[in-house]
Amino acid sequence: xxQRHPSxxxxxxxxxxxxxxxxxxxxxxxxxxxxxxRGAGRAGRLREALDIAALGLRRRAGLGSDRxxxxxxxxxxxxxxxxxxxxxVVNLLSxxxxxxxxxxxxxxxxxxxxxxxxxxxLLWSAVxxxxxxxRWTAARALVVPATLLRLCxxxxxxxxxxxxxxxxxGMVLNVVVPLLTAAVVLAAPRDLLGSSAAQRTTxxxxxxxxxxxxxxxxxxxxxYMPPGGPRITHTLWAGVLAVALLxxxxxxxxxxxxxxAVLPLAVQSTVPLLYPLSPAGEGALIAVLAAAAAPLLRIRxxxx
Amino acid sequence: xxxxxxxxxxxxxxxxLADEPRHGYGLIQEIDAISHGRxxxxxxxxxxxxxxxxxxxxxxxxxEEVVDGRARKVYALASAGRSTLAAETARLRSVVEExxxxxxxxxxxxxxxxxxxx
Numbered sequence: 001x002x003q004r005h006p007s008x009x010x011x012x013x014x015x016x017x018x019x020x021x022x023x024x025x026x027x028x029x030x031x032x033x034x035x036x037x038r039g040a041g042r043a044g045r046l047r048e049a050l051d052i053a054a055l056g057l058r059r060r061a062g063l064g065s066d067r068x069x070x071x072x073x074x075x076x077x078x079x080x081x082x083x084x085x086x087x088x089v090v091n092l093l094s095x096x097x098x099x100x101x102x103x104x105x106x107x108x109x110x111x112x113x114x115x116x117x118x119x120x121x122l123l124w125s126a127v128x129x130x131x132x133x134x135r136w137t138a139a140r141a142l143v144v145p146a147t148l149l150r151l152c153x154x155x156x157x158x159x160x161x162x163x164x165x166x167x168x169x170g171m172v173l174n175v176v177v178p179l180l181t182a183a184v185v186l187a188a189p190r191d192l193l194g195s196s197a198a199q200r201t202t203x204x205x206x207x208x209x210x211x212x213x214x215x216x217x218x219x220x221x222x223x224y225m226p227p228g229g230p231r232i233t234h235t236l237w238a239g240v241l242a243v244a245l246l247x248x249x250x251x252x253x254x255x256x257x258x259x260x261a262v263l264p265l266a267v268q269s270t271v272p273l274l275y276p277l278s279p280a281g282e283g284a285l286i287a288v289l290a291a292a293a294a295p296l297l298r299i300r301x302x303x304x
Numbered sequence: 305x306x307x308x309x310x311x312x313x314x315x316x317x318x319x320x321l322a323d324e325p326r327h328g329y330g331l332i333q334e335i336d337a338i339s340h341g342r343x344x345x346x347x348x349x350x351x352x353x354x355x356x357x358x359x360x361x362x363x364x365x366x367x368e369e370v371v372d373g374r375a376r377k378v379y380a381l382a383s384a385g386r387s388t389l390a391a392e393t394a395r396l397r398s399v400v401e402e403x404x405x406x407x408x409x410x411x412x413x414x415x416x417x418x419x420x421x422x
Contacts, residue, residue: 013348025351028328031374032347035329048347055348066356134312190346191353194311 009049016056051190058189065189068253073184074192075257078131078199079206080184081139083265084146085124086210090218092117113156116149123149132203134195143185150178173268180264202254206261213237217269234269241266310392316343317353318362318381318389325366325380328354354379362388 010033014026029052037045055064063070095117123146130139154174213236220234241262247255310318320326320334328350335345345353357363362385366378381389 027374028376029347029351031371031376032328032332032350036332036347051346051348052351053348055352058352064355065352066359070356189352189356190349191313191317191356192311194313196309196311198309 007045007049009046010052013049013052013056016053016060018056018060021056021059054190058187061187063187063189065192070189071192071253072256072260073188075254076260077185077188077193078203079258079261080181080264081124081127081131081143082203082206083210083261084181085121085128086207086214087265087268088117088120088124088146090214092121093218113153116153116156120146120149128203128207132195132200136190136193140186143182147178147182150174170272173271177264177268180267184260184264206258209240213240213265234273237262237266237269309395310388312343313345313349313353314357315389315392316345317350317357318385318392321363321379321381321385322389325378327369327376327378331379357385360384 010030013033014022014029017026017029033048033052037048040048058064058070061069063073065071065074095114123142127139127142127146130136130142151174154171158171216236217234241259244255244259244262248259316335316338317331319338320331326334328347331354332345332347332350335343354363358365361382363379364382366380368375368377370376
């Protein structure tokens with residue numbers, strides 16, 4: 001071996017592994033790393049170390065590809081991409097909905113938010129195209145700027161919308177929802193991700209689902225409905241989540257994947273309905289999250 | 305194993321082990337060669353996949369050896385893995401044969417003079 005002492009990047013990556021796993025496999029992982037990075041530049045060594053760190057984090061979270069939860073994440077990742085694309089398109093279209101959003105392009109923050117809203121669907125389209133063709137490394141690399149773009153909106157909206165009723169809830173959702181979506185895509189074990197005819201069919205179905213549900217919400221935003229109308233459409237994602245969770249209980253891994261993928265959207269759509277949260281509303285939210293978490297935690301504990 | 309098609313990383317790993325047992329870095333090199341440089345499996349991804357295939361009984365640790373003072377495992381295809389790879393190969397072959405048959409049929413009809421009867 002030419003490299004007897006592990007590099008700083010490798011030491012850091014190995015520290016991400018659970019202690020027992022590191023004791024059992026650390027030496028072999030270090031040996032493979034040494035051979036795989038021989039002659040590689042700093043970027044190559046860093047990528048390799050990051051991949052080992054990702055393995056460690058997945059093992060700590062119980063999301064290894066040998067676990068049922070890892071498989072669920074692999075099922076959820078492509079669906080989350082399709083649903084995020086649908087969300088970004090509707091977010092863009094909502095700019096044109098009357099009486100829904102007021103973003104006059106007369107101040108720098110608003111201009112930047114508008115630019116983000118045009119750029120996000122383009123980025124998510126590129127992610128979906130990469131997933132469709134099985135280029136998962138590119139897809140996951142693109143998810144990072146797509147998420148950062150959404151997070152950039154938070155300070156900008158805080159500057160331009162601080163006087164708007166309920167903006168704090170919006171700010172929290174603007175942080176939580178993109179991070180949840182990115183976590184689903186990035187946490188899926190790479191060796192379970194690919195592209196197959198069956199997966200492309202599922203991807204097309206998820207995109208269609210996103211179009212229907214987001215479309216219903218968008219239409220409700222355009223046309224004023226009798227009291228309860230628009231709010232009913234905002235509970236559609238929660239309904240999809242509930243159906244998926246019911247099916248998860250019957251041992252359908254694809255349904256579990258759908259539940260995980262839909263969770264960020266269910267949070268995004270339903271939380272604003274609860275604002276301002278009364279004690280009863282908080283209790284209902286906790287009950288919903290606990291109901292969603294229970295079957296998902298059962299999956300996490302189950303071996304594949 | 306389910307009867308769903310194997311994901312490419314799994315297929316490449318099983319293929320890399322089909323002819324002889326290999327250690328971790330040997331698998332990375334072999335996958336690179338089989339995929340003609342298209343798939344470069346990284347250390348963590350490889351290890352995650354090996355954990356899963358071991359757990360599924362598709363591969364096994366044939367032996368552990370020490371090279372240059374470092375322990376490493378040599379992995380081999382288990383009989384379940386051989387069956388899985390054979391089934392996937394048969395499935396892919398039938399798809400390829402069908403694609404070739406249809407392409408040949410299309411070429412033949414394109415080469416036929418206009419107005420000629422089949």
